[in-house]
Structures are given as C-alpha cells and as structure tokens.
Amino acid sequence: MNFQEQYAVSPARQLTEIEQGLVWKKPASHKVSEEELRICNEIKRNWNRGEMKIANILLEGDAGSGKTQLAKALSANLGLPYTKVTCFADMDKSDIIGAILPVISSVQLEKLEPSEQAVLQALMPRQGSH
Numbered sequence: 001m002n003f004q005e006q007y008a009v010s011p012a013r014q015l016t017e018i019e020q021g022l023v024w025k026k027p028a029s030h031k032v033s034e035e036e037l038r039i040c041n042e043i044k045r046n047w048n049r050g051e052m053k054i055a056n057i058l059l060e061g062d063a064g065s066g067k068t069q070l071a072k073a074l075s076a077n078l079g080l081p082y083t084k085v086t087c088f089a090d091m092d093k094s095d096i097i098g099a100i101l102p103v104i105s106s107v108q109l110e111k112l113e114p115s116e117q118a119v120l121q122a123l124m125p126r127q128g129s130h
C-alpha cells in the first residue's frame with residue numbers, strides 16, 4: 001500500500017525544497033499501527049470539510065509509547081513537513097504563528113518623533129535605504 005498516494009492531503013500544493021526536506025521518511029523499522037491508519041483516514045476524510053478539518057491532535061501516552069514517531073509517520077503519510085516546537089512558560093501564540101508588525105515608508109517615518117522612530121525601527125524588518 002502506498003501511503004502517500006492514499007493519504008496525501010494537498011497533492012496540488014507545491015512544497016519548497018526546505019519543506020520537502022522536512023517531510024519524514026519512514027525507516028524500514030517503522031511499524032504501522034491501527035491508530036496511525038485511523039488518524040490518517042480521519043484527517044483525510046475531513047480535510048476539505050471546513051470546520052470539521054482536523055488541525056490539532058492530542059496524543060497521550062507513556063514516555064516511549066510512540067507519540068513522536070506517530071507524529072512523524074503522519075508527516076510521511078500526509079505528505080506534510082514535520083517540525084517541532086518546545087513550549088516555555090510565557091509562550092505566546094505569536095511564538096508559533098508569527099505576528100503582524102507595522103510597516104511604514106521612510107518618508108512617513110521621518111515625520112515622526114525621534115522616540116517613535118526608534119520604536120518603529122526596532123520593530124520593522126530591515127529594508128534597503130531609498
């Protein structure tokens with residue numbers, strides 16, 4: 001059975017080289033579990049069903065029970081990049097999904113108070129001078 005053919009969720013999506021490199025490849029030692037197949041089927045079945053789309057899965061189990069490898073197997077089966085995020089105490093959602101920062105033209109920036117200029121310059125991505 002070809003898992004990628006069966007479970008690839010967005011075959012039309014063109015992955016970048018970096019993303020492609022993050023799609024896990026199952027080692028020969030990988031054992032497919034009933035849970036892996038059930039989760040893949042449910043994700044695939046609901047992928048284009050709006051609010052029913054499964055975006056998060058909570059895996060509960062003892063250390064060494066195979067949670068991490070199951071997450072990686074989903075990457076391989078669904079054809080999606082695998083990455084991990086380590087949580088910390090004052091973590092914010094912007095640490096994962098990014099944040100919207102102000103962008104202002106250099107002409108507008110020059111009209112601002114020096115203190116405001118300093119704040120915006122610290123926030124804004126570096127741009128070429130023109």
Ligand SMILES: Nc1ncnc2c1ncn2[C@@H]1O[C@H](COP(=O)(O)OP(=O)(O)O)[C@@H](O)[C@H]1O
Nearest residue numbers: 029030031032062063064065066067068069070
């Ligand atoms: N489906 C599987 N087939 C083969 N080996 C597995 C499988 N799941 C886990 N393992 C192996 O078991 C060990 C623990 O798995 P891991 O996913 O790290 O557990 P957890 O994240 O739950 O602590 C790892 O060495 C992993 O390679």
Ligand SMILES: [Mg+2]
Nearest residue numbers: 064067068069
């Ligand atoms: Mg783990």
